[in-house]
Amino acid sequence: MSRVISGHYLDGDSAAVQEAQLLIDSGEELAVLGIAAPFRARLASVRFIAPVGNIPYRVKFENGAVFETRDRAAVSAALRAVGYRESSKIVQWAENHWPVALGSLLVTIILTVGFVQYGIPALADITARNIPKSVDQLLGQQSLELLDDLMFESSNLSAAQQATLIARFRAMTDNIGDGQHYRLQFRYSVLLGPNAVALPSGIIVMTDELVELAEHEDELLAVLAHEVGHVKERHALRQLLRSAGISALALAVLGDASSMASLVGFVPALLEAQHSREFEREADAFAKSWLKSHGIPSSRFDQILCRISHAADVLADEDYSYFSSHPPLAERAQCKP
Numbered sequence: 001m002s003r004v005i006s007g008h009y010l011d012g013d014s015a016a017v018q019e020a021q022l023l024i025d026s027g028e029e030l031a032v033l034g035i036a037a038p039f040r041a042r043l044a045s046v047r048f049i050a051p052v053g054n055i056p057y058r059v060k061f062e063n064g065a066v067f068e069t070r071d072r073a074a075v076s077a078a079l080r081a082v083g084y085r086e087s088s089k090i091v092q093w094a095e096n097h098w099p100v101a102l103g104s105l106l107v108t109i110i111l112t113v114g115f116v117q118y119g120i121p122a123l124a125d126i127t128a129r130n131i132p133k134s135v136d137q138l139l140g141q142q143s144l145e146l147l148d149d150l151m152f153e154s155s156n157l158s159a160a161q162q163a164t165l166i167a168r169f170r171a172m173t174d175n176i177g178d179g180q181h182y183r184l185q186f187r188y189s190v191l192l193g194p195n196a197v198a199l200p201s202g203i204i205v206m207t208d209e210l211v212e213l214a215e216h217e218d219e220l221l222a223v224l225a226h227e228v229g230h231v232k233e234r235h236a237l238r239q240l241l242r243s244a245g246i247s248a249l250a251l252a253v254l255g256d257a258s259s260m261a262s263l264v265g266f267v268p269a270l271l272e273a274q275h276s277r278e279f280e281r282e283a284d285a286f287a288k289s290w291l292k293s294h295g296i297p298s299s300r301f302d303q304i305l306c307r308i309s310h311a312a313d314v315l316a317d318e319d320y321s322y323f324s325s326h327p328p329l330a331e332r333a334q335c336k337p
């Protein structure tokens with residue numbers, strides 16, 4: 001059985017394009033016919049270059065000459081008919097050496113995971129360093145407006161109570177000199193309960209419930225120091241950029257394969273949780289060093305964390321910390337049961 005495929009021949013020396021036919025009549029050789037000097041070549045010596053998009057299928061010879069055809073299916077069929085596999089040599093080689101193929105699959109997986117784990121955070125952090133602080137300001141202002149709509153009500157704390165904490169907070173943040181405009185605000189929030197939130201712009205919101213839960217002012221300063229740690233390291237912006245990077249990568253790798261969408265949606269959430277653990281540890285480290293340099297025992301921080309954890313357990317069901325992106329407070333602070 002043999003097949004003749006029409007196409008064009010380029011001899012590799014001149015720019016001339018000649019009409020030609022490719023004849024595949026054995027599992028060993030093929031022939032180029034219809035040109036001034038027809039010739040035969042060993043199948044093993046030619047390269048079959050599969051087309052991408054609209055580019056013609058190419059058969060490349062050792063001397064640089066090329067036979068081109070748009071009828072890829074005919075070439076494939078002819079090669080199949082003579083029992084020859086057209087896959088590229090490297091793929092053939094890998095197929096005959098399956099441990100290598102398996103190994104390269106593993107390397108691909110490891111590289112992808114490594115890129116998500118380390119590459120994206122590094123790229124996001126470099127990007128964050130190049131984003132002016134005015135962007136943080138804008139993000140923070142808009143986040144506060146959103147939170148005010150969603151979960152905050154005005155504070156019921158007395159003006160004197162607020163003023164004392166704001167003065168202590170100013171003393172904490174005045175000399176940081178990182179270009180952030182630190183401000184402390186109070187809100188009442190049934191939804192958040194005893195909590196504090198750092199917004200990218202340097203706005204830290206503390207809930208009335210947290211102030212009421214504290215048994216010592218130093219406990220609140222410890223929480224504020226932790227939140228200042230988040231702002232100083234620009235965690236909100238960095239998290240935003242990391243999430244965007246992971247989503248973009250997932251889209252690039254999986255395209256719009258909708259059956260994978262739910263799975264893909266889960267992966268960024270999982271990684272965000274892990275990244276946010278890293279940020280929590282950074283913020284904790286900042287808080288502990290601030291406490292140490294101000295002669296406040298770090299146990300004040302553990303005590304308030306444990307009390308928040310206990311309050312959260314009472315408020316929410318047992319699964320509260322399971323899906324929470326934060327490491328369980330009790331685990332961070334090593335609370336006594």
Ligand SMILES: [Zn+2]
Nearest residue numbers: 226230280283
């Ligand atoms: Zn935190």
